[in-house]
Structures are given as C-alpha cells and as structure tokens.
Amino acid sequence: MYKSGFVTVIGRPNVGKSTLLNQIIGEKISIISDKPQTTRNKIQLVYTEEESQIVFIDTPGIQMPRNKLGEYMLKMSRSTLEEVDVLTFMIDSSMEIGKMDSMIIEDLKKISTPKILLINKIDELKEEDVLQLIDKYNKMDMFEEIVPISALEGTNIAKYVELLREMIPEGPQYFPEDMITDQPERFIISEIIREKALINLEEEIPHGIYVGIESIKKRENKELIDVFANIYCEKKSHKGIIIGKNGSKLKEIGQQARKDIELLLGSKVNLQIWVKVEANWREKENKIKYFGYK
Secondary structure, eight states: OOEEEEEEEEOSTTSSHHHHHHHHHSSOOSOOOSSSSOOOSOEEEEEEOSSEEEEEEEOOOOOOOOSHHHHHHHHHHHHGGGTOSEEEEEEOSOSSOOHHHHHHHHHHHTOOSOEEEEEOOGGGSOHHHHHHHHHHHHTTOOOSEEEEOBTTTTBTHHHHHHHHHHHSOBOOOOSOTTOOBSSOHHHHHHHHHHHHHHHHSOTTSGGGOEEEEEEEEEOTTSSEEEEEEEEEESOHHHHHHHHOGGGHHHHHHHHHHHHHHHHHHTSEEEEEEEEEEOTTGGGOHHHHHHTTOO
C-alpha cells in the first residue's frame, strides 16, 4: 500500500516554516531569513520514502497586505488551505496568541481539512511553558495533533513526519523519487541570491527587491558555470545601498550566494550580479506578473 498526499505549512511570517521544510527535505530550497515575508511563491517540496511520498507546499504565510504583491501573497496562501490532505499550522514560542495568529485561527475554523499544530522554537521555552501552550491550544478542539518542535535543532521533526505518514491517504507517487522540488534551478538560484540580500541589507530595502536570472551557462571544457543575475530595487537611493561603498555590499552578497549556488550545482561558479531600478514595482500589476508572481 503506497501512500501520498499534499501538506501545507502555514503561519504568520518568521515562525520558522522554511527552516522546518529545509530540515525535512535536507536541501536548502525554501528561502530562510530572519526577516518576515521572505517566501513569495507557492513552492512544492517533495519528500519521498519507500512506501510514501509527502508533497509539502510552502506558502508566503498569512500577513496583512501592504501592496499589490502582498495581496497576491495572501490570496495564494489562503488558496492552498482547501487543496491539501493535511494542514499544518505553525506558531512560535510566544506565550500569548497575537493578532495575526488569531486571524489565521479564525480562517482555520472554517476549514474541514485535518490539522496539526506545531509549536516551534521550544528550545527557547521552559518545559512548563511548553505544556501550558499545548493545553491552551488543546482547548480549542480543532487540531488532530499538537507537536512541540525546534525546527532549527531538529527536535521532534521525525515525530511530525510520522504523523503525516499516518494521515495522508493511499495514492500514487506523484513525482520521481529523486525530485525534491517542482521549482527550476534558476528559481532556486534567484532565491539564494535574494536570501543573501535579505541578510545583508537594511530593514526597509529587502522587501522591495526582486532577483532575476539572465542566464546560466556551462563553459566548454571547463568545470565552471557562469551565472548572470539582476537585483531589481524600487528606488535609486536603494541601488546605492545595495552596491555599497566601492561595491562592498554587493560583493558580500555575491560571495555568500556563490558558495550556496556551488553546493546546489556541484560545480565552481562565476557569479555576476548587476543592480537595476524598477520604480515601485510591487504596486504594478503588470510588473508583479512579469516577475513571475501569477
């Protein structure tokens, strides 16, 4: 009996959804950053074992939209809730239920999909606090299972995966066993570069950038791949900050990204990045679609 199913992981920004999925898949596919709203696309990550296949759908999370891009991200996150076999709601170590979590919980009450609650970042909590949180959410009577985890340290991740195996239905193997994501290589490379920009840039700039890959070419007779990329930002002043004094900031972003891209491609990489201005693109419907958010 082969089992397969689709699972979505939702939660407010920055609770650790992407860290969890990368921990399970074992590859760095979904962008990780300490800044909220880092995932922008609905990314499918595939976890295949001998008798089961779990397809995770990583969404941008649920947040109040501030622009056209934000509206797109919220619509996409909500659309997945009815499409999956198991719904995973992730919270962090906050002892109080905040405004955003309350909004998500109200959404979940309207959905009949089986639900698992993950309490993440338990490495930051005392045992009695963990038990208190479990009790608080148990009283809502809406979750099939509640699992305290640390996505960063891997605590109870195997237990969560085992629960998913039990809950998903019988079904076919949807993807080849060696496939871990439905996203093309160039998308993963662009996400790696965007992650490094998010890590290195000032607070107001990162959400206004988009990374486009111009080309990926392997040089003949050489173990070297040329990757040409553009970082688009919304203001001329941001362009200067991204580049940095004497190009120092862009160099740092490029060096960090190149290391991860080389691991992904299994080859030495010559990474060239240019910075371009596309004014207020997040407010423009045509630009959002042109940049691949459809």
